[in-house]
Amino acid sequence: MTATIVETPVDVSTVDARVVRRRLGPGRRIPFAFWIGPALILAIWSAGSATGLIPPAILTAPWDVVIAFEDQWVNHDLLGNILASLERAVLGLALGVVTGAALAVISGLSRIGESLVDGPIQIKRSVPTLALIPLFIAWFGIGEEMKVLTIALITLVPIYVHTHNGLRSIDGKYAELAETIGIGRGAFVRHIVLPGALPGFLLGMRFAVTSSMLGLVVVEQYNAVAGVGHMITLAEQYGQTDVIVVGLVIYGVFGYCADAAVRLTGRKVLAWRRTLED
Template structure:
C-alpha cells in the first residue's frame, strides 16, 4: 500500500513515502516470502550433495521426492493429507470461534473479564498436551479427543491477542464517541472491533502454528489415517525418508497457512500505516 500526503510539498515537509522507506525496512520485494524457504532448500541440497549432511541424519531432498511419489501412488498419501487437514481445520475452527467470543465478552465487560480471564490464564500455565490422558478418559481415543485438543490449543492465542487488542484501543476514541453521541452498539461495531482486528490476526498466526503442533501429537494416538499415522508407521519400519516427507508436509501446511493469514491481514488492514507497507 502506498501512502500519499495531501499536504502541500514544502522544503520542510518531506515525502512520507521516502522517509518511511529510508528509515523502515525498505521497498517491498516481490515474492520475497519464497526467498527464505528456497535458501533453506538450497543449503539442504548442497549439504546432502557434498556429504556434510549424512543420509542417516537427514534424508537428501531428492530421496524425499522419491518417497513422496511412492507414498502418493502406493500408500494413499492424499487421503492422509486430507484426513490431517480435516482434523486441523475442525479444531482450529472451534478454537477460533470460542476464543474470539470469550475475548469479546471479557474485553468489553468487567464482569465478563472477572469470570473468564482468570480461568484462561490458568489454562495458559497448563500445557494442553499434558491434558491428553484426561481427554482420552473423557472423550475416548477417537476423533473427538483429537479435535478437542487442537481446539483448546488454538483457543488460547486467539483469546490472549484479541483481548489485548480490545483493551489497547485508545480511550480518546471513547471520549470522541461520547462527544458526538454514538451509541454503545455502534461504537463497538465501528471502533472497537476494527481496532481489535490486528490483535485477532496476530492471534490467528499463533493459533495456526499451534494447531499444527497439536495435530502432530494427537495423530500419534490410535490414528488410522493422517500424516502423523504415516510417520508412526515409518518410525516402526525405520523409513527415515517417509518421516521427512511427513515433516515437510507439516512445514508446508504451517507456512502456507501463516502466509495466507498475513496476506489477509495486509488486505483487511490496508487503512493502517505500518512499516510493512
C-alpha cells in the same frame, strides 16, 4: 564585500519521517520475498546432501524425499492421509478461533466478563495443553473428539490473548469522541472497537495456525488410523526415515501456507492501516 547566506527552511517532520522509514521500514517489497527463506533452506539442504556434509543417516536428501513422496502418493494413500490431517486441523482451528474470539469479546467489553473469563484463561496458559491429553483420553477416548478438542484448546489461547489485548488497547479518545457526537454503545463497538481489535485478532491467528500444526503432530500419534502422523508412526516402525521426512515436510508446508494466507488476508483487510509491514 559581505556574502549573504540564505537559509532554506527544512520541513523537520518530513526529514524525520524519511529517517524512520529508512531505519524501520523494509522499503520496496520484493516479489515472492516470502519464499526466499524456504528456498535458501532447500538450497543449503541440497548442497549439504550432495557434498556429503549432511549424511543420509542424519537427514534424507531432498531428491530421496521426492521419490518417497511419489511412492506414498502412488502406492499408498498419501492423499487420504493429507485430507484426514487437514480435516482435524481445520475443525480444531475453527472451534478454537470461534471460542477464543467470543471469550475475548466477552472479557474485553465487560468488567464482569473479564472477572469471570480472564482468570481461567490465564490459568490455562500456565498449563500446557499437551499435558492434558491423558485426561482428554479418559474423558473422550482416543477417537477424533479428543484430537479435535486438543487442537481447539491449543489454538484458543493465542486468539483470546491477542484479541483481548486489541480490545483493551483502543485509544480512550475514541470513546470521548463517541460520547461527544452521541454515538450509542452498540454502534461504537461495531464500528470502532471491533475493527480496532482486528489487527490483534489477525496476529493471534498467525500464532493459532502454527499452534494447530503443533497439536496435530502430537494428537496424530495417538491411535490414528489415517493422517500424516499415522504415516510417520508406521514409517518409524519400519525405519523409513525418508517417509518420516516426507511427513515433516507436509506439516511444514501446512503451517507455512496457512501463515501466508493469514498474512495476505491481513494486508487486504487492513489496507487502510499503514504498518511497517507495508
